[in-house]
Amino acid sequence: MILNKFFFSKKKILKNRISVSPMCQYSAVDGCPSDWHYRHLSNFLLSGAGLIMLESTAVEANGRITKKDLCIETIKQRNEFKKLVSYLKKINNTPIGIQLSHSGRKGSSMIPWEKANSPLKKKDSWTTVSSSDLKKDEHWPKPKKLTIQEINKIKKKFELSIKNALDAKFDVFELHIAHGYLLHQFLSPICNTRDDKYGGTKLKRFKLPLEICKIARNILPKNKIIGARITGDDHLKFGITTNEAVEFCHELEKIGFDYVCVSSGGIKTKTKMRQKEFFRLKIAKQIKKNTNLKIGITGLVDNLSLADKYIKKKYIDFVFIGRRFLQNPFFLYKDNFLKNKKIIKPPPQYERGY
Numbered sequence: 001m002i003l004n005k006f007f008f009s010k011k012k013i014l015k016n017r018i019s020v021s022p023m024c025q026y027s028a029v030d031g032c033p034s035d036w037h038y039r040h041l042s043n044f045l046l047s048g049a050g051l052i053m054l055e056s057t058a059v060e061a062n063g064r065i066t067k068k069d070l071c072i073e074t075i076k077q078r079n080e081f082k083k084l085v086s087y088l089k090k091i092n093n094t095p096i097g098i099q100l101s102h103s104g105r106k107g108s109s110m111i112p113w114e115k116a117n118s119p120l121k122k123k124d125s126w127t128t129v130s131s132s133d134l135k136k137d138e139h140w141p142k143p144k145k146l147t148i149q150e151i152n153k154i155k156k157k158f159e160l161s162i163k164n165a166l167d168a169k170f171d172v173f174e175l176h177i178a179h180g181y182l183l184h185q186f187l188s189p190i191c192n193t194r195d196d197k198y199g200g201t202k203l204k205r206f207k208l209p210l211e212i213c214k215i216a217r218n219i220l221p222k223n224k225i226i227g228a229r230i231t232g233d234d235h236l237k238f239g240i241t242t243n244e245a246v247e248f249c250h251e252l253e254k255i256g257f258d259y260v261c262v263s264s265g266g267i268k269t270k271t272k273m274r275q276k277e278f279f280r281l282k283i284a285k286q287i288k289k290n291t292n293l294k295i296g297i298t299g300l301v302d303n304l305s306l307a308d309k310y311i312k313k314k315y316i317d318f319v320f321i322g323r324r325f326l327q328n329p330f331f332l333y334k335d336n337f338l339k340n341k342k343i344i345k346p347p348p349q350y351e352r353g354y
């Protein structure tokens with residue numbers, strides 16, 4: 001089943017139900033893809049996965065997490081993405097997606113391998129923004145609470161980035177509404193303490209993410225796939241619950257979204273989230289049961305035998321695998337993961353290696 005073709009609302013056919021999860025590389029040059037991205041993504045094109053998602057890409061410079069994040073705001077950046085996608089498409093026709101994001105109060109960070117969970121030194125930093133002026137963590141600076149005028153500007157940045165990504169010929173477009181980034185900062189009552197049209201009640205917290213989702217859907221032609229990485233649970237008292245996530249997904253469905261990738265946590269550094277194999281299955285299952293969206297799941301889901309079982313049981317539709325692809329981009333060819341020993345065939349050029 002996991003190897004079966006996957007139809008995205010009859011729009012696009014994936015050759016299987018495995019996607020490479022978006023993974024920041026902190027290797028961009030002025031927001032543009034670098035040689036590293038060409039090399040890194042080419043590996044995934046040869047991995048046998050049915051979909052390759054590019055890392056979180058900022059809609060404006062201040063929406064980057066670090067100074068080395070990708071950004072798709074300017075004409076130069078758009079043109080560099082165009083070149084990258086055109087290069088990747090020459091390798092093979094695996095669909096390629098982009099994840100668009102704004103870091104909000106999680107921006108102006110040091111690169112994790114230089115120092116994890118650390119804001120940039122003052123002289124290198126920028127002022128971050130958020131739904132409220134609550135800090136991400138004790139040792140982080142206060143973000144600036146966005147005014148309505150500033151919110152409108154950010155909506156325009158999303159609009160421009162989606163147009164740029166469309167121009168660059170991506171196949172799949174994903175909005176990042178999870179992991180504690182700006183749209184999640186509006187969604188979650190842990191972070192959003194506003195009392196205007198963007199906060200105070202559940203529907204008001206939903207408002208900005210949904211407005212941006214609508215903008216995106218309206219820009220993209222009907223045959224383009226659009227989805228979101230969502231928060232199925234904040235894993236915190238008074239945070240987003242799965243019931244609320246289901247309600248949010250209903251709204252995405254009404255707008256015409258095709259899929260969600262179920263993630264969770266991240267609105268604060270420490271939560272009650274504990275990672276183990278398929279730890280988000282219960283959340284994903286509940287969302288799948290209550291919506292008609294295609295349901296992806298992420299978080300230790302690389303046991304493909306189990307993934308196969310859960311797809312057959314209709315708990316989920318597809319999986320987004322991250323770290324396993326970093327360890328070995330070609331693991332799918334070696335993994336006799338299914339009882340019937342079916343495997344994904346390597347490209348013909350590599351067949352004699354197996």
Ligand SMILES: Cc1cc2nc3c(=O)[nH]c(=O)nc-3n(C[C@H](O)[C@H](O)[C@H](O)COP(=O)(O)O)c2cc1C
Pocket residue numbers: 021022023024025055056099176179229263298299300301302320321322323324
């Ligand atoms: C190096 C690295 C970078 C990541 N960057 C992103 C990102 O850009 N966007 C995102 O939504 N998740 C990001 N994640 C989370 C992964 O997409 C994935 O959800 C997570 O690693 C859990 O899946 P796994 O257990 O298969 O690794 C990142 C994870 C890693 C390890």
